[in-house]
Amino acid sequence: MHQHRTPEHNAADEHVDVAWRTHAPAAMRFATAVVGPIDAHDVATTAFLRVTQQPDWTDIEHFDRYLIRAVRNEAQDLYRQRRRRWQRDLLAVRPEASTDPLPDVDLLRAVASLSVKQRSVVFLAYWHDMTEAEIAETLDVTRSTVHRTLARARIALRKALT
Amino acid sequence: MNMQLDPHVKAVFDDIVAHTPDIGPTPSGDVVHLHPGRSPQGRRWLAVAAAAIVVVGVGALVAIQRPDAETPDVAPATQPPSPGVETAAVAPGGMMLFDPLPETLANAVVTADPGPDPVAIPAAPERDWVLRWYTATMDQPELHPHLEVRAVSTNHPIEPLTVDDATAITVRGGDGWLYDDPFRSGRSVAFHDGETMFVLTGYQLSDDDLLLAAENTFLADSSSVGAVVDSAAVPAGLVERAVGTGFESQFLPLESQQHPSPMMHWGAGEISVFLQTITEDSALVPLHRLGYDTVTDTTVHDQPAFVTTIASQPTYVGVTWSQNGITYLLGSNGLVSDLAVDYANRLRLATSSEWSNLVDEFPSRDDLDPAIATDTTIVFEVPVTGVDAETESTTVRDDSATPTTSETPHLDGMITTFENLGTGESLTLIDTDGVTVMARYEPTTTAQYCVDLSLDGFTGPACGDREAWSDGQTTFGIPSLDRTHKLVGQIVPDSVNVVTTSDGRTITPVSNVWWDTTPIDSTTTYTLYTADGAPTEVPSPIDIDE
Numbered sequence: 107m108h109q110h111r112t113p114e115h116n117a118a119d120e121h122v123d124v125a126w127r128t129h130a131p132a133a134m135r136f137a138t139a140v141v142g143p144i145d146a147h148d149v150a151t152t153a154f155l156r157v158t159q160q161p162d163w164t165d166i167e168h169f170d171r172y173l174i175r176a177v178r179n180e181a182q183d184l185y186r187q188r189r190r191r192w193q194r195d196l197l198a199v200r201p202e203a204s205t206d207p208l209p210d211v212d213l214l215r216a217v218a219s220l221s222v223k224q225r226s227v228v229f230l231a232y233w234h235d236m237t238e239a240e241i242a243e244t245l246d247v248t249r250s251t252v253h254r255t256l257a258r259a260r261i262a263l264r265k266a267l268t
Numbered sequence: 269m270n271m272q273l274d275p276h277v278k279a280v281f282d283d284i285v286a287h288t289p290d291i292g293p294t295p296s297g298d299v300v301h302l303h304p305g306r307s308p309q310g311r312r313w314l315a316v317a318a319a320a321i322v323v324v325g326v327g328a329l330v331a332i333q334r335p336d337a338e339t340p341d342v343a344p345a346t347q348p349p350s351p352g353v354e355t356a357a358v359a360p361g362g363m364m365l366f367d368p369l370p371e372t373l374a375n376a377v378v379t380a381d382p383g384p385d386p387v388a389i390p391a392a393p394e395r396d397w398v399l400r401w402y403t404a405t406m407d408q409p410e411l412h413p414h415l416e417v418r419a420v421s422t423n424h425p426i427e428p429l430t431v432d433d434a435t436a437i438t439v440r441g442g443d444g445w446l447y448d449d450p451f452r453s454g455r456s457v458a459f460h461d462g463e464t465m466f467v468l469t470g471y472q473l474s475d476d477d478l479l480l481a482a483e484n485t486f487l488a489d490s491s492s493v494g495a496v497v498d499s500a501a502v503p504a505g506l507v508e509r510a511v512g513t514g515f516e517s518q519f520l521p522l523e524s525q526q527h528p529s530p531m532m533h534w535g536a537g538e539i540s541v542f543l544q545t546i547t548e549d550s551a552l553v554p555l556h557r558l559g560y561d562t563v564t565d566t567t568v569h570d571q572p573a574f575v576t577t578i579a580s581q582p583t584y585v586g587v588t589w590s591q592n593g594i595t596y597l598l599g600s601n602g603l604v605s606d607l608a609v610d611y612a613n614r615l616r617l618a619t620s621s622e623w624s625n626l627v628d629e630f631p632s633r634d635d636l637d638p639a640i641a642t643d644t645t646i647v648f649e650v651p652v653t654g655v656d657a658e659t660e661s662t663t664v665r666d667d668s669a670t671p672t673t674s675e676t677p678h679l680d681g682m683i684t685t686f687e688n689l690g691t692g693e694s695l696t697l698i699d700t701d702g703v704t705v706m707a708r709y710e711p712t713t714t715a716q717y718c719v720d721l722s723l724d725g726f727t728g729p730a731c732g733d734r735e736a737w738s739d740g741q742t743t744f745g746i747p748s749l750d751r752t753h754k755l756v757g758q759i760v761p762d763s764v765n766v767v768t769t770s771d772g773r774t775i776t777p778v779s780n781v782w783w784d785t786t787p788i789d790s791t792t793t794y795t796l797y798t799a800d801g802a803p804t805e806v807p808s809p810i811d812i813d814e
Binding site for chain 2: 122130131135154232250254
């Protein structure tokens, strides 16, 4: 990663730089899982900018979780803007320009068919191995919401394996 | 964790995450176009053909300290709740259910939408209108002078729909229009300044008052949102009442974003009913009287209520009342006023468990759309010659014809489908085999062109502005109620006369529409052909299928 730093950088810029270097990898991964590699960078950077352009953003507790929620919200916006544009979901999670065999096309499709909310929860549950309580805390939703969302997502995913 | 799913799902995400882009340099503020507020969502299920359509802004930015969606935030009931409904278990947003269910809705298709997640800090939508009301009184405000000020962030002026009848004027040195509001009794001034479109609509105000207000309307400072009229230019006697968002005739105070705002819809043939709840200051309820052609006072659940109608949409009847700090709007199509009030009186507070079950049983469109979106591919940019749509004979692909990007593609057909319609009118384009597709033109401040879809009882609209439909990228689709199959289709230019499918079928567009029903899990590629002998390129909506 290459940083463009100039003498004009002030303390605030330094805060932003540090926050980006510290939290962007996780946010970018989350964005990739939710919207795919093509849109991940836009979604993650837009979310990051929105957060860090708030006046008191340095006071935010658990900035990592906060940024994940901002990415989730940005992803939902993107999804809604494109809801009529078909194939988006499939493209979004299909690794582009890759020669690697897909692990399971049917399951990939099933993951692609999940809503942003479902995909967020499933990613945190299955890839991050978070408990329902941890997911609820990260996404700032109730445990019952997480439970219901996971239950629905599992039904869809299980169909892909049968 | 599910033992069967666990390794497989992890493997899929491993593969996806392996393609995570590099984070790159720290982003700077100029990489995105920042707006002063939240983005619009339009996530709402829209009641088909109902006038009071709601788009609530929620958003992208701040999702902190979200109120517990499972926790009712309504005040304790001031009326005895129905037997079996304890106030402590009231559904989020104070949602109600029919008890008893009207017979006409016995076989209705139902959807239950929890609505956007509440937010701690309400903010204006980025790409949707922000409304501010000024009224002379809050007692029957519709009978006295009032002023609506709208603003939306846009780089381009939005011409009024009645531009041919509008008077060109100059506002703050720029172009503007003065015209009669085509849908209500107001008089409007519209102008573009900077990156904002402003529209002021006055009722029972003089043109001079309106123009003076327009000259002195600016974006609010950081303490508020939307546009405000400088106090010296506010027409005499008017007082600012509230700012919020809305769509069509429904006004949503900004503060209502802090609370759940669920919606239910029942559709049974020609009768459709929806119930929308808004948590707001009860003092603002009279603002919901504005924007209708008739407002008639009545009572619902022994509370003051009013019935609203719209002249341009004679089948619509709305009933609005406030109860326990919640404003309820029951909108209907196909009911007479008395029956709509009767329906409202049949509603009782739902319990949180009843609501949870409904949401699970009748998911909203947000949960249904992605399933369709996954499995359908539409291929464009295929110029051909020799296609005979009616006989399906001798399809000769002209590979020598090089597609060229046209600055003015053949898009007339798309819009013509709608523009032949009068305001509020619907045109049935397709009605066969359980499928109906209706075109509806709902020009408001922003023209909305809608396609109302129905597939075996599941109904839903796809709406967009002229740009959305004209870009050749807009498709529509809904699943059937049982989710076994799906309806897909598109509005296409006149030049497209054949659509072929990857499983060997041929579809002929009718009235600029092609459609298809396939199993929900099927994957189909659709290829559009033109037959004018000349290369005709429709902008590709998506990446061409490999």
